[in-house]
């Protein structure tokens with residue numbers, strides 16, 4: 510095998526030299542230039558993803574790509590690439606828009622390519638070992654290659670990257686790299702499965718996935734850690750399957766105590782994303798409050814003609830306790846909201862919440878809202894000392910210092926200001942009837958695997974397969990290679 514590799518390497522070097530000579534003799538990008546024999550070209554049949562680093566409203570005017578190993582210019586798609594006969598010895602290249610095309614230029618101003626992404630062309634690090642292929646795109650380091658498409662005269666910046674390399678740039682952003690290895694492995698398999706299922710998600714821009722929570726958070730080489738790399742290595746090529754297909758394995762941070770059916774949040778009923786009580790959840794508390802005016806404005810902006818909002822109620826829950834429906838009651842009618850709209854209409858972090866039935870402390874400016882709070886009044890005693898400042902201790906243990914005059918306390922039915930002594934009982938406050946308090950637990954859409962619960966399971970000794978099968982019922986671990 511070694512000997513064969515050596516021969517192939519020599520053949521490759523000659524192939525490159527030959528390609529370079531031909532190019533030097535021909536005119537720039539001359540289509541008539543003789544092509545070297547294709548078997549001498551490097552090719553890669555791995556699965557590649559087009560990741561949009563900046564696109565749409567974030568599109569740019571210029572891209573600078575650097576590679577210490579130089580570049581090869583390849584043509585490819587999701588299923589791999591082959592080297593072209595276009596060569597350059599430059600280690601810095603520039604991409605600029607021209608009409609609807611992205612143009613690749615070397616440092617001498619020679620146009621190497623007049624249509625980058627649109628033509629399927631990619632500048633790839635010339636490093637022989639795929640592990641060493643590193644490039645810098647507009648100052649940030651990524652693995653593999655770069656290209657660009659043009660929308661509205663601006664460049665969509667694209668990192669073209671092999672899927673295993675991509676997953677290494679995702680895991681540490683989606684899950685703390687200090688999490689136990691079995692949780693990181695569950696995350697790597699979920700991320701790989703999600704990526705495969707979402708190829709072409711942002712096709713309009715010539716990209717598969719973006720780098721935000723809309724898809725999966727990806728930051729490239731800087732995100733790689735030994736622990737997450739190890740999780741990727743141990744699960745290389747592994748995906749989650751259900752009924753012979755790769756799953757769209759959704760995940761999120763905190764369940765708040767229960768997961769939801771996918772169709773109870775969005776529309777598609779995924780058989781492996783079923784709502785259930787989460788035995789392994791960690792608490793994550795949050796609280797918000799709104800004036801009736803704010804809620805009325807929200808209804809107006811959504812075209813709901815229900816007059817002035819007078820109350821908001823939870824009118825339906827799933828059997829797990831997750832909220833299934835909220836109803837806004839107005840002076841002229843009512844408006845009901847279900848599924849993910851519940852979160853957007855009230856600006857909430859999760860479906861596990863209650864309205865007006867928990868104890869709150871909040872400041873007038875809305876900056877220090879805490880739930881399950883204890884109020885410690887500085888210097889207070891039975892004779893009443895300085896009560897101008899209070900310390901509010903949130904359920905998360907954070908202490909917030911604020912003027913007592915800015916603090917309101919409610920037990921869900923009555924509201925009071927800390928006048929005299931906080932413990933002296935509830936007094937009426939006009940603010941009571943005009944504010945809606947909402948407190949909840951959890952953070953995320955509620956579908957699939959809660960990452961903090963995966964961590965908790967791993968800490969209890971569960972393996973990655975057990976974790977995945979607990980949150981994605983009826984699934985199996987399979988090989989990506991079987992689906993290509």
Ligand SMILES: [Zn+2]
Pocket residue numbers: 710711718719720721723724725
């Ligand atoms: Zn996206």
